[in-house]
Amino acid sequence: MRRTHRCGDLRATHVGQRALLQGWVHRQRDHGGLIFIDLRDREGIVQVVFNPTIAPEAHATASDARAEYVLEIEGTVAPRPAGTENPELPTGAVEVVADRAQVLNPSLPLPFTVAEEGPVDEAVRLTYRYLDLRRPRMARNLVLRHRVVKFIRDFFDELGFLEVETPILAKSTPEGARDYLVPSRVRPGEFYALPQAPQQFKQLLMVGGVDRYFQIARCFRDEDLRADRQPEFTQLDLEMSFVEQDDVLGLAEDLFTRMSRALTTKNVPTPFPRLTYDEAMTLYGSDKPDLRYGMASVELSDLFGETEFEVFRGVLGSGGVIRGIRVPGGARYSRREIDELTETGKTEGARGLAWAAIEPGELRSSFARFLSEGEQRAMIERLEGREGDLLLLVAAPGWVPSKALGAIRIEVARREGLADPDTLAYARITEFPLLEWDEEGRRWDAVHHPFTSPMDEDFSLLESDPGRVRAQAYDLVCNGWELGGGSIRIHRRELQERMFGLLGFTPERAEAQFGHMLRAFQYGTPPHGGMAVGIDRVVAIFAGESSIREVMAFPKNQSAADLLMNAPSQVDERQLRDLHIGLELD
RNA sequence: GGGCUCGUGGUGUAGCGGCCUAACAUGCGGCCCUGUCAAGGCCGAGAUCGGGGGUUCGAAUCCCCUCGAGCCCGCCA
Numbered sequence: 001m002r003r004t005h006r007c008g009d010l011r012a013t014h015v016g017q018r019a020l021l022q023g024w025v026h027r028q029r030d031h032g033g034l035i036f037i038d039l040r041d042r043e044g045i046v047q048v049v050f051n052p053t054i055a056p057e058a059h060a061t062a063s064d065a066r067a068e069y070v071l072e073i074e075g076t077v078a079p080r081p082a083g084t085e086n087p088e089l090p091t092g093a094v095e096v097v098a099d100r101a102q103v104l105n106p107s108l109p110l111p112f113t114v115a116e117e118g119p120v121d122e123a124v125r126l127t128y129r130y131l132d133l134r135r136p137r138m139a140r141n142l143v144l145r146h147r148v149v150k151f152i153r154d155f156f157d158e159l160g161f162l163e164v165e166t167p168i169l170a171k172s173t174p175e176g177a178r179d180y181l182v183p184s185r186v187r188p189g190e191f192y193a194l195p196q197a198p199q200q201f202k203q204l205l206m207v208g209g210v211d212r213y214f215q216i217a218r219c220f221r222d223e224d225l226r227a228d229r230q231p232e233f234t235q236l237d238l239e240m241s242f243v244e245q246d247d248v249l250g251l252a253e254d255l256f257t258r259m260s261r262a263l264t265t266k267n268v269p270t271p272f273p274r275l276t277y278d279e280a281m282t283l284y285g286s287d288k289p290d291l292r293y294g295m296a297s298v299e300l301s302d303l304f305g306e307t308e309f310e311v312f313r314g315v316l317g318s319g320g321v322i323r324g325i326r327v328p329g330g331a332r333y334s335r336r337e338i339d340e341l342t343e344t345g346k347t348e349g350a351r352g353l354a355w356a357a358i359e360p361g362e363l364r365s366s367f368a369r370f371l372s373e374g375e376q377r378a379m380i381e382r383l384e385g386r387e388g389d390l391l392l393l394v395a396a397p398g399w400v401p402s403k404a405l406g407a408i409r410i411e412v413a414r415r416e417g418l419a420d421p422d423t424l425a426y427a428r429i430t431e432f433p434l435l436e437w438d439e440e441g442r443r444w445d446a447v448h449h450p451f452t453s454p455m456d457e458d459f460s461l462l463e464s465d466p467g468r469v470r471a472q473a474y475d476l477v478c479n480g481w482e483l484g485g486g487s488i489r490i491h492r493r494e495l496q497e498r499m500f501g502l503l504g505f506t507p508e509r510a511e512a513q514f515g516h517m518l519r520a521f522q523y524g525t526p527p528h529g530g531m532a533v534g535i536d537r538v539v540a541i542f543a544g545e546s547s548i549r550e551v552m553a554f555p556k557n558q559s560a561a562d563l564l565m566n567a568p569s570q571v572d573e574r575q576l577r578d579l580h581i582g583l584e585l586d
Numbered sequence: 587g588g589g590c591u592c593g594u595g596g597u598g599u600a601g602c603g604g605c606c607u608a609a610c611a612u613g614c615g616g617c618c619c620u621g622u623c624a625a626g627g628c629c630g631a632g633a634u635c636g637g638g639g640g641u642u643c644g645a646a647u648c649c650c651c652u653c654g655a656g657c658c659c660g661c662c663a
Binding site for chain 1: 613
């Protein structure tokens with residue numbers, strides 16, 4: 001190591017010391033005589049001065065230097081002349097007066113500026129990711145990500161958890177997300193699958209007596225990408241023996257409270273609100289509500305039992321419901337803006353949107369003229385409407401009013417900037433349904449996964465009314481993102497077989513696919529449960545980023561391509577032969 | 587598979603039927619300049635307006651197709 005100091009570390013205390021620095025040319029300012037170069041390394045930036053009368057050779061080298069050249073310079077740390085200090089820079093009290101300089105490696109002109117933050121097309125950033133990583137945003141996010149992972153490892157280590165690695169070459173399970181398949185030279189015609197999650201392995205670790213397990217685990221899913229979804233991503237995976245739901249949720253709350261406060265300056269309301277799935281869906285139309293703002297929807301059906309308004313009467317007559325929300329200050333919305341909100345509601349199945357703007361002395365409304373005065377008053381009172389507010393109502397079957405108003409709620413919050421970026425609004429969502437009906441496949445599907453235990457009090461419904469069975473499953477949400485979820489698992493063979501039966505597995509298929517689990521449960525499997533949390537999403541929320549790509553060093557673009565390496569790519573005929581694979585492309 | 591938005595010098599934007607022989611900033615090259623820190627000044631190079639077809643006397647601008655990017659729906663046990 002030739003470096004004596006890091007550029008960003010130099011302070012007034014170093015004045016008088018000799019320094020040998022290596023780093024990148026952040027910026028070069030050539031005054032003809034004096035040349036200033038801001039030399040940058042990971043720790044920061046320091047100004048280096050080249051004086052032609054002191055060191056003509058070094059000055060000549062500095063004169064040729066361009067952005068992102070890698071330089072080695074040697075000189076003396078000096079206080080800056082009075083009046084030229086730069087308070088913007090941590091190193092701004094000092095500068096290095098260079099007497100020697102050497103170009104370690106020049107740089108071509110850049111495809112985009114490293115020294116400035118400005119927006120750059122993401123495809124260009126990803127193609128030159130190594131340059132993008134030098135910019136402050138990515139450099140900062142990588143540091144934050146490291147701290148999150150470090151915090152998690154320390155946290156669980158202190159509690160006696162063991163980090164255990166599980167296989168990346170695992171077994172394909174046709175349920176759930178599509179697998180990435182891996183062929184094998186030595187096993188013609190057979191395939192491994194990359195794990196969608198270490199789910200079965202961690203349960204088997206509990207059977208193996210590990211008791212408390214965690215892992216920073218890479219997971220793979222061959223599904224379409226989103227801002228918060230990549231084909232490979234990282235989970236905090238954890239599992240505990242002899243625990244109940246509250247033990248897991250309590251641990252998660254403790255981890256996230258402490259980690260958020262240690263690594264961010266954001267507000268973290270505690271304790272985390274706890275909503276059942278049913279409550280979240282009813283109030284916010286979502287199982288991952290953003291609780292940084294209000295505007296929960298309110299049940300109004302009972303106010304319109306006698307109404308003359310045909311639309312409401314029709315919906316109520318066929319068993320539908322009427323719900324509403326209050327948009328504070330929304331009375332100033334134009335017809336056009338309200339029409340746009342109506343469109344938002346339609347994406348969730350609402351046929352229309354009934355609206356009423358509370359203006360001084362009158363109700364400007366799409367439907368109030370069909371209501372009695374009593375109905376108008378009751379509606380305003382129930383929604384706590386005040387002058388200047390806009391009341392929005394949806395009448396429709398089932399979840400539609402909640403979901404439509406939930407979508408409108410998010411849209412209004414976006415327009416009004418209601419979501420405080422400096423708050424982390426965590427919540428626990430519990431009592432998820434165990435099963436959901438798959439209309440296409442004409443069968444019941446596991447909402448979480450087939451190893452999830454039903455709630456004790458719903459056992460009797462398993463065969464009689466499967467759709468009403470609640471699971472011991474839970475999610476951790478934050479600011480409208482699903483951060484993670486988990487469940488208490490089934491640990492007895494009989495119940496697991498019953499679950500497979502409900503999911504339409506023949507005993508033969510259950511044996512072929514999950515026989516190892518069923519067998520393991522016959523050898524003293526402890527009760528156990530756990531959860532998995534998306535690390536990429538946690539870091540993104542902490543960093544204030546809206547895409548997890550911003551917190552991954554080398555992410556893929558929306559069409560699942562790695563633009564830097566150019567993956568995926570075609571392979572040699574020879575490789576395919578070794579793997580006993582023939583291609584059939586259409 | 588579908589919906590929406592966007593493709594203009596290296597980068598970021600403007601222009602949205604004729605004033606475009608395409609503007610601005612930054613970057614790039616040259617010259618000048620000894621206290622700047624987004625250094626400054628002067629000069630210069632750099633774009634067949636993603637690609638193809640069409641409408642029109644005339645297209646960066648309007649229409650169709652296509653390719654690419656982003657966001658969303660489906661999908662994500």
